[in-house]
Amino acid sequence: MMTDEQIKTVMLMYDLENAFGDLYEIFSKSFPEHDDLWQVLIAQEREHAEAVRNFYRLYYEGETVFDVGKIRAEAVQSIIDHVEALCDRARKGNYTALQALTTTYDLESSLVARNTFNQIGASETFAETLRRLQKDSENHARLAKIALEKM
Numbered sequence: 001m002m003t004d005e006q007i008k009t010v011m012l013m014y015d016l017e018n019a020f021g022d023l024y025e026i027f028s029k030s031f032p033e034h035d036d037l038w039q040v041l042i043a044q045e046r047e048h049a050e051a052v053r054n055f056y057r058l059y060y061e062g063e064t065v066f067d068v069g070k071i072r073a074e075a076v077q078s079i080i081d082h083v084e085a086l087c088d089r090a091r092k093g094n095y096t097a098l099q100a101l102t103t104t105y106d107l108e109s110s111l112v113a114r115n116t117f118n119q120i121g122a123s124e125t126f127a128e129t130l131r132r133l134q135k136d137s138e139n140h141a142r143l144a145k146i147a148l149e150k151m
Contacts, residue, residue: 014052017048019083025042109141
């Protein structure tokens with residue numbers, strides 16, 4: 001059975017994926033010259049959120065196990081708060097295209113550096129999804145870096 005801390009962490013991970021998607025949607029509207037990048041990131045962040053939600057469902061149906069490892073709800077909430085602050089800043093038009101791409105690269109790289117998704121323990125039913133989420137974050141950082149190098 002998941003502890004309250006684990007339940008909270010999973011719910012916050014869902015919120016975090018959606019917060020990333022929200023930020024990229026704002027960037028998409030502000031910097032349409034990079035819309036191909038933003039649309040890929042938005043779609044994948046929404047897929048990630050659905051994967052986390054599906055994982056939560058699978059856990060309660062007894063189809064998978066879960067261990068948050070070193071991930072703590074407070075840390076996830078802190079990242080959400082940071083991304084929401086970035087969204088507020090972006091809505092106010094306080095970004096250049098270069099800053100938006102740099103922010104994207106920094107955010108995605110930080111998830112990769114923390115090895116976020118690989119810290120979660122799950123049965124094989126969900127382990128492949130976690131590997132895909134980690135790989136997608138690596139790809140997001142790579143795509144943002146490519147866009148930055150073209151500027």
